[in-house]
Amino acid sequence: MQGMQASQVAKSAPSNCAVVLVNLGTPDAPTAPALRRYLAQFLGDPRVVEIPRAAWLPILHGIILRTRPARSAAKYASIWMKEGSPLAVWTARQAVMLRGWLGEAGLRTVQVVHAMRYGNPALAAQLQSLQDQGVDRMLLLPLYPQYSSTTTASVVDEVYAWLARKRRMPELRFVNSYHDHPAYIKALAETVRKHWSQQGGPADRLVMSFHGIPARNVALGDPYADECRTTARLLAEELGLPDEQYQLTFQSRFGKAKWLEPYTEPTLVDMARRGIGRVDVMCPGFTSDCLETLEEINQEAREAFLHAGGKEFRYIPCLNDNHAWISALSTIAQEHLGGWTGR
Numbered sequence: 462m463q464g465m466q467a468s469q470v471a472k473s474a475p476s477n478c479a480v481v482l483v484n485l486g487t488p489d490a491p492t493a494p495a496l497r498r499y500l501a502q503f504l505g506d507p508r509v510v511e512i513p514r515a516a517w518l519p520i521l522h523g524i525i526l527r528t529r530p531a532r533s534a535a536k537y538a539s540i541w542m543k544e545g546s547p548l549a550v551w552t553a554r555q556a557v558m559l560r561g562w563l564g565e566a567g568l569r570t571v572q573v574v575h576a577m578r579y580g581n582p583a584l585a586a587q588l589q590s591l592q593d594q595g596v597d598r599m600l601l602l603p604l605y606p607q608y609s610s611t612t613t614a615s616v617v618d619e620v621y622a623w624l625a626r627k628r629r630m631p632e633l634r635f636v637n638s639y640h641d642h643p644a645y646i647k648a649l650a651e652t653v654r655k656h657w658s659q660q661g662g663p664a665d666r667l668v669m670s671f672h673g674i675p676a677r678n679v680a681l682g683d684p685y686a687d688e689c690r691t692t693a694r695l696l697a698e699e700l701g702l703p704d705e706q707y708q709l710t711f712q713s714r715f716g717k718a719k720w721l722e723p724y725t726e727p728t729l730v731d732m733a734r735r736g737i738g739r740v741d742v743m744c745p746g747f748t749s750d751c752l753e754t755l756e757e758i759n760q761e762a763r764e765a766f767l768h769a770g771g772k773e774f775r776y777i778p779c780l781n782d783n784h785a786w787i788s789a790l791s792t793i794a795q796e797h798l799g800g801w802t803g804r
């Protein structure tokens with residue numbers, strides 16, 4: 462798309478073209494059976510847990526899937542919206558809004574659907590439905606701004622698994638990462654500025670908490686940690702925040718192995734003990750609010766911070782249906798749709 466304005470691209474894109482927004486997925490209900498189905502698929506993915514199958518599957522099915530579903534279901538119940546799981550609600554809304562934005566940009570015939578890597582609507586089912594409608598050009602846009610083999614590459618695996626069963630293949634494009642895209646950074650900055658204006662200014666620190674991954678994955682070449690650091694730096698620059706006023710952390714450790722550090726909750730507890738009384742906390746790697754932001758951060762981490770002597774814990778919501786974010790998605794999509802015109 463170099464040298465071409467996003468607004469000039471694919472104005473006449475025909476209806477054989479679709480954008481597929483892909484997110485992680487979420488259980489269908491906040492119940493133990495729904496959690497068991499979801500976690501079996503998620504934690505059975507070799508991109509997510511890299512332990513050899515023969516060792517891991519007995520642990521997953523014999524221990525984890527017996528204990529975790531009920532505990533996790535209770536957590537989901539505490540954040541469930543009347544329309545469903547927050548991750549599902551926001552992701553579906555983003556797809557509808559993106560379709561509107563692309564229409565405004567002259568791309569009325571480009572379809573936009575959303576799909577989940579785990580759970581529903583299943584990625585393979587969505588791709589099949591598009592193909593059944595005659596779509597033969599598909600742009601896969603994962604809702605993970607930072608690339609990781611645990612997430613982005615897993616989406617690609619699933620798409621190719623579907624493709625491997627096809628005689629007639631559609632043409633495909635994938636967005637790998639947009640962790641440093643100016644429109645994404647600006648959308649994040651807008652959520653922070655809006656929060657600051659509602660709160661009467663910044664707190665003592667801005668904590669940017671990203672989902673963690675095992676440290677070993679990074680040692681073996683996953684660029685995720687570097688991409689998170691770049692996002693944090695660019696966001697701080699956009700906000701005019703000096704280094705000492707923000708802190709990057711990693712949350713959601715799973716299992717006993719070492720994950721990326723510093724860990725979010727211990728960092729917040731340490732801040733409270735050191736007299737940093739007021740914190741603004743955001744999760745820039747999550748494009749929708751979900752269990753990991755609403756429960757783990759805004760409930761558990763909040764409680765730990767206040768219990769350790771912190772005075773104010775101010776959570777900044779994720780991008781969700783923020784207009785600057787949908788506009789960013791529209792820009793990113795158009796940049797990758799370039800040339801898919803004229804049929």
Ligand SMILES: C=CC1=C(C)c2cc3[nH]c(cc4nc(cc5[nH]c(cc1n2)c(C)c5CCC(=O)O)C(CCC(=O)O)=C4C)c(C)c3C=C
Nearest residue numbers: 485486487488509533548609611612672715746751752753
């Ligand atoms: C934002 C990017 C994400 C990365 C990278 C990621 C890696 C990763 N996650 C687990 C284990 C779990 N994650 C869980 C929930 C969850 N994870 C992400 C995003 C990333 N995960 C989201 C958006 C969510 C929330 C989904 C929702 O329904 O709201 C869970 C399930 C919840 C629970 O039972 O606690 C697990 C488990 C691993 C092991 C991993 C990388 C190796």
Ligand SMILES: [Fe+2]
Nearest residue numbers: 485672713753
């Ligand atoms: Fe996760």
Ligand SMILES: [Fe+2]
Nearest residue numbers: 713752753757
């Ligand atoms: Fe969690």
